[in-house]
Amino acid sequence: MATDVVTPPPSKPSPEAPSATTTTPTVDPPPSTTPVTITPRPQEPEADVIHIPSYSRWFSWNGIHECEARFVPEFFDGRSTSKNPRVYKYYRNAIIKRFRENPTRKITFTEVRKTIVGDVGSIRRVFDFLEAWGLINYTGGSTAKQPQLKWEDKETKTAAAAQGGDSTDVTVPKKRFCSGCKAPCSIACFASEKHDMTLCARCYVRGNYRVGLNSTDFKRVVISEEAKTDWTDKETLQLLEAIMHYGDDWKKVSEHVGGRSVKECVARFIKLPFGEQFDGPPESTELDVELGVKNAANPTKKARLSPLADASNPIMTQAAFLSTLVGVDVAEVAARAAVTALSDLGNGKHQESSKAPPSITKQQESDNASDVNNLDSTEEALVKAKLQLEKEEDELEKAISGITDEANEIEDKIVHFEEFDLQMERKLQQLQQLQNLLYFDQLTLLFHKTAAPKTVENAGEAMKSE
Amino acid sequence: MKSHSPWGTSKNPVKFRIPTADNLVPIRLDIEIDGQRFRDAFIWNPSDPDSEIVVFAKRTVKDLKLPPAFITQIAQSIQTQLTEFRSYEGQDMYTGEKVVPIKLDLRVNHTLIKDHFLWDLNNFESDPEEFAKTFCKDMDIEDPEVGPAIAIAIREQLYEIAVQNVTSARESRMNKKGRRGFEYIQSSKTSGNGVDIVKLFGHKSTVIRKRKDWDVYEPIVDLLSNEEVDALEAKEERNNR
Numbered sequence: 256m257a258t259d260v261v262t263p264p265p266s267k268p269s270p271e272a273p274s275a276t277t278t279t280p281t282v283d284p285p286p287s288t289t290p291v292t293i294t295p296r297p298q299e300p301e302a303d304v305i306h307i308p309s310y311s312r313w314f315s316w317n318g319i320h321e322c323e324a325r326f327v328p329e330f331f332d333g334r335s336t337s338k339n340p341r342v343y344k345y346y347r348n349a350i351i352k353r354f355r356e357n358p359t360r361k362i363t364f365t366e367v368r369k370t371i372v373g374d375v376g377s378i379r380r381v382f383d384f385l386e387a388w389g390l391i392n393y394t395g396g397s398t399a400k401q402p403q404l405k406w407e408d409k410e411t412k413t414a415a416a417a418q419g420g421d422s423t424d425v426t427v428p429k430k431r432f433c434s435g436c437k438a439p440c441s442i443a444c445f446a447s448e449k450h451d452m453t454l455c456a457r458c459y460v461r462g463n464y465r466v467g468l469n470s471t472d473f474k475r476v477v478i479s480e481e482a483k484t485d486w487t488d489k490e491t492l493q494l495l496e497a498i499m500h501y502g503d504d505w506k507k508v509s510e511h512v513g514g515r516s517v518k519e520c521v522a523r524f525i526k527l528p529f530g531e532q533f534d535g536p537p538e539s540t541e542l543d544v545e546l547g548v549k550n551a552a553n554p555t556k557k558a559r560l561s562p563l564a565d566a567s568n569p570i571m572t573q574a575a576f577l578s579t580l581v582g583v584d585v586a587e588v589a590a591r592a593a594v595t596a597l598s599d600l601g602n603g604k605h606q607e608s609s610k611a612p613p614s615i616t617k618q619q620e621s622d623n624a625s626d627v628n629n630l631d632s633t634e635e636a637l638v639k640a641k642l643q644l645e646k647e648e649d650e651l652e653k654a655i656s657g658i659t660d661e662a663n664e665i666e667d668k669i670v671h672f673e674e675f676d677l678q679m680e681r682k683l684q685q686l687q688q689l690q691n692l693l694y695f696d697q698l699t700l701l702f703h704k705t706a707a708p709k710t711v712e713n714a715g716e717a718m719k720s721e
Numbered sequence: 722m723k724s725h726s727p728w729g730t731s732k733n734p735v736k737f738r739i740p741t742a743d744n745l746v747p748i749r750l751d752i753e754i755d756g757q758r759f760r761d762a763f764i765w766n767p768s769d770p771d772s773e774i775v776v777f778a779k780r781t782v783k784d785l786k787l788p789p790a791f792i793t794q795i796a797q798s799i800q801t802q803l804t805e806f807r808s809y810e811g812q813d814m815y816t817g818e819k820v821v822p823i824k825l826d827l828r829v830n831h832t833l834i835k836d837h838f839l840w841d842l843n844n845f846e847s848d849p850e851e852f853a854k855t856f857c858k859d860m861d862i863e864d865p866e867v868g869p870a871i872a873i874a875i876r877e878q879l880y881e882i883a884v885q886n887v888t889s890a891r892e893s894r895m896n897k898k899g900r901r902g903f904e905y906i907q908s909s910k911t912s913g914n915g916v917d918i919v920k921l922f923g924h925k926s927t928v929i930r931k932r933k934d935w936d937v938y939e940p941i942v943d944l945l946s947n948e949e950v951d952a953l954e955a956k957e958e959r960n961n962r
Contacts, residue, residue, distance in 0.1 A: 345854075353865075363784035368763065370865035372850045372872045374745045375777060376769040 305358055308389040309488045310528060316348060323347075326384050329377065346371060346381045354391040361392045486523055494520055495527075503582060521580060574636035590641055593634035738810070738883070741847050744768070746806045747876040752794045759791060762873045767803055774799050806880075814886045819843070823878050825940075829870045831950055832862060836940040840875075842882065849875040860942045 313320040319340055324331045330343035349371050354362045368378045385391045486494075490512055497511035497520075505517045512520055578586040738744045743766070750761040761781075778795040781787075825836040836856075841847065853871040856862075930938065945953070 349865075365781050365784035369869065372853050372868040374743070374764045374766040376766045376773055379777065379780070 305355055307393055309491070311388045311390050314388075314390055319344060322388075323384070327380055329380070342373065343381065346373060346378055347385065350378075350382055350385055351391055490515065491523070491527070494523060498524060505580070518580070570632050571636055571639075574633050574640070577633065578637075586637075590637040593637045594641060597634060597638060738814075738845075741845070741849055741876070741879065743848070745876065746803065747873045747880060748799055748802050749873075749877075750795060750798050752791060752798060754788065754790050754794065757788070759785075759787060759795075763869065764873060764876065765799065765803065767806060771800070771803075774803075809884060809887055812887050814883060821878075821882055823875055825871060825874055827870055827874055828945075828950075828953060829867045830864055831945050831947075832864050832867050833943040833945055834867065834871065834941070837938050840879070842879075849879070856940070860940065862942060 307314065313322065323343070327343065330340060350362075350367050353367055353370065364379055364382045367382060368375050371378055382391075493512045494508065494515075497508040501507040501511070505521055509515055509517045509520045515523070581589070745764045746767050748763055748765045750759065752759045775792070775796050778792045778799070781795060782789060782791050819842045820839045821842055823838055823840045825834055827834055849872045852875065853868045856871055857865075857868045862868075
């Protein structure tokens with residue numbers, strides 16, 4: 256019939272080319288540790304270097320790793336005959352191959368599931384697993400990809416909102432220098448498109464810009480740590496070792512890692528997905544104990560971070576960040592000291608007492624932070640934080656009293672119901688008695704009925720005989 | 722799973738399910754909103770929780786950048802088809818010792834496929850997915866969307882046959898005119914689809930097909946040019962309207 260052979264697009268080697276691939280999954284340090292037979296494919300036009308994150312190094316075409324069995328258990332628990340490891344491998348390899356045909360572009364689930372034979376629920380779970388682990392849709396260098404980390408989600412949201420949502424890759428990789436103080440910008444800076452100016456947070460707050468500019472002209476831009484220098488595996492390992500040894504002492508940790516400031520270490524640590532992945536699943540329990548405290552502390556830090564971190568107010572974010580650096584206890588003490596200081600100021604008993612607590616807080620903060628804002632503003636912020644806490648406590652109390660009221664009402668209702676129940680029982684008994692009576696009456700009636708015709712008969716006979 | 726024994730005979734009805742290793746349901750979507758048409762077909766696992774339906778609908782709409790009005794429509798359509806499937810589930814199915822012919826006649830992008838083969842309805846370990854994958858590999862089909870389309874077509878036909886067997890079972894039970902009634906009604910209602918194994922593989926015939934039947938059962942895979950694809954699409958549109 257048809258003589259033309261029109262094959263669908265890819266000029267690259269067809270997806271049939273099986274497991275021996277050259278697309279060596281590399282992470283920035285050269286040797287790829289995947290146990291894959293590397294046979295050179297001559298037709299590769301572009302130099303395909305596929306990046307995958309270092310915590311996905313275990314991936315191999317032919318094998319199935321333990322974390323796959325853990326995260327996608329439906330294929331490995333033998334509950335369904337058609338969901339077995341072979342099928343899982345087929346899905347996984349097909350998805351990854353599909354992605355690697357065009358690694359610069361993010362592949363969507365729908366594209367993939369149209370080409371894979373199988374039920375869409377399982378395919379979706381495998382796809383989500385691969386995406387979460389960076390085996391697909393991992394465009395290296397961008398922090399927007401990891402769906403697990405809230406901190407980065409907040410970052411991308413604020414930056415995207417600030418820039419008017421241009422793209423999902425939010426980080427601004429170029430180095431930005433402040434036009435006001437000529438210092439390199441980190442964390443957050445303010446850019447004004449109209450006047451083509453960039454200000455660091457400090458200058459923006461201080462109002463250190465030209466006359467004629469308004470603070471509203473500036474939009475907040477977040478710079479990610481990783482854009483400046485990517486963390487190598489070695490450094491990450493060192494970081495983890497240091498954390499295990501030194502715990503919360505970030506100065507020593509940064510010394511151990513070498514070349515990274517305290518802030519960078521902390522930021523990197525927060526961004527790591529799970530500490531246990533580096534040591535493999537069997538050790539996860541031990542690590543959990545050691546790092547569990549860290550991880551437990553970090554999520555609470557993160558949780559505390561989020562409500563304040565998305566404020567467009569740079570002061571609040573600074574304060575929030577500082578409080579995480581400093582640790583829970585110190586932050587509490589600092590806050591208390593600040594509050595007392597302020598109240599003393601207000602009362603008029605300042606001079607000596609106000610100098611002492613601010614100096615304490617100043618010491619603590621300067622010890623641990625590298626870029627501290629105005630002291631007053633941090634104290635203010637801490638006071639505000641306290642107020643918020645109190646507000647929340649009040650709300651909690653109200654909620655609890657509301658609940659107790661409702662509980663009381665429910666008790667009353669239950670008592671009522673019990674009474675009703677009793678009445679119902681009594682009525683039932685009465686009914687039964689009546690029924691019995693009726694039955695009795697019926698019986699007697701029957702007897703009389705049978706008795707009556709006999710008497711009539713007798714009477715009839717008597718009559719006849721007469 | 723179950724051994725290859727005549728489970729589905731009239732004496733031993735089996736609970737309704739698609740007669741394959743997995744009880745997966747083929748779902749077809751054909752939704753039109755504001756002049757935009759969305760057609761799709763895929764396979765769904767009915768033991769997935771229903772919350773998955775909305776998740777899937779949202780994901781599809783997001784990936785294909787469809788207007789959000791599609792989400793509820795898609796979810797509803799899937800839900801309806803699933804409910805229909807589940808409504809058959811508690812009932813009995815009489816498959817008999819039947820081998821049914823399955824016909825493939827589909828076009829996926831540029832590939833046209835015609836095929837005709839027999840499928841054992843009693844083999845509850847059969848796997849249309851494997852068949853589709855092997856078919857694509859053997860016939861050197863390059864378009865990866867063909868595989869799923871074949872699997873879906875096979876499942877749809879099996880589903881239909883299974884449903885027919887359920888309804889015929891219901892009717893034959895209502896008809897109490899003795900045992901004979903069962904077999905007769907079955908064979909007539911299913912329009913002679915089922916091939917009786919005994920007849921086919923009796924002592925007189927062999928497993929090898931007669932030469933004259935070869936053409937009928939040979940798979941045909943054609944690659945079409947763009948114009949032919951357009952022409953066919955136009956014809957299909959006209960037929961559908």
